[in-house]
Amino acid sequence: MNFEIKTGEDLFLIVVLCCLILGALALMVTTLHLYLTVKQAFPDSSKKEVDEPYQYSSLWHRIMGLRPTAMNDQLMLEHAPDGIQELDNPTPGWFMALFYGTIVCAIGYMLYYHVLGPGDVMNQEYTAEMAVAEKAHEEYLKKFANSVNESNVTILRDEKAIEAGKKIFDQNCTACHGAAGEGKVGPNLTDNYWLHGGTINAVFKTIAEGVPDKGMLSWKKQLNPIQIQQVSSYIFSLQGTKPAGAKEPQGEEVKTAPDVAKR
Structure with missing residues (x-):
């Protein structure tokens, strides 16, 4: 597919798209770097103790990123606002995959609808649907117009x-x-x-x-x-x-x- 920059708007969309891609990559790299830095600076002394019960958790718990209930005491956070206790569970992997997947879909959407241009935006879809409706209306009139004659004609008031x-x-x-x-x-x-x-x-x-x-x-x-x-x-x-x-x-x-x- 050939793409040609014809207007300043096309160039602006390309720049915005590149910024979004670079921003998403930078966010992922920064998050990973921050995680590794914190993990290295604050080693988890209870890792062995925490991970031991985890290796015996069910396949469902592993897929969903859930910790077994046997680890609740070890994962309990110290603060309890209004008496509500909170567990230090990580964000499930499936949720993070879904989140990053939406970024990829958004980039693809912008490419398809606003940069490469083969898709129909809402006003184009509306115009096409109105043309189809107008054609159907004309066919209806052609089909039923002969049902009106001098014997049954009435005054139209709308x-x-x-x-x-x-x-x-x-x-x-x-x-x-x-x-x-x-x-x-x-x-x-x-x-x-x-x-x-x-x-x-x-x-x-x-x-x-x-x-x-x-x-x-x-x-x-x-x-x-x-x-x-x-x-x-x-x-x-x-x-x-x-x-x-x-x-x-x-x-x-x-x-x-x-x-x-x-x-």
Whole structure:
């Protein structure tokens, strides 16, 4: 694997990594040196007496670094805070191996995730998972979009759906109906007058099939049923907004429309 230092951050990470490795080695060497120095300066006169029972301890005691209970009197420390007696047992070997193992794992982790770079850090994993979720969402829409039609369509009232409808409206409808639905070539969509029906079913059908004799295109080939439902819902959310320069009413007035969305 080739590694190239491209930025100052890469160089900084390498320096930090080298310092960690050298620090870990220095800590181990210093600990060993201190242990040997103390052991040499203060020889244990009772070593023979202490080690004799130890050589008869079980294999489990040896693996776990435990001293047999027969040695408790010899290992007892003089101080007893609050009457609690303490034994001078060394740190088990398995624990020290685990401790040094975590240092090795940390160095490997830094190399893999932050220096050599083949691993994914959390934000990269999040981005990848979001891309997978978005793809699954698109497949879901493609699979179930055709289940919506002019007979069963309902007004969507959640903000996300309305925002999606607004985006579709801005991209495709403003040339004829105005940016605020005030009407240009096409009719005003913000009042209570409708040329082809004032229900969600009628508006859905009008968008899907178009009005060829009035110059309105059919959008069922460019938009799927879910998108037509979203833009229809957005149109109903424009009711009563009274934008500036609104076109005069056209068609029949629908005074009460029970399915009109409330903003």
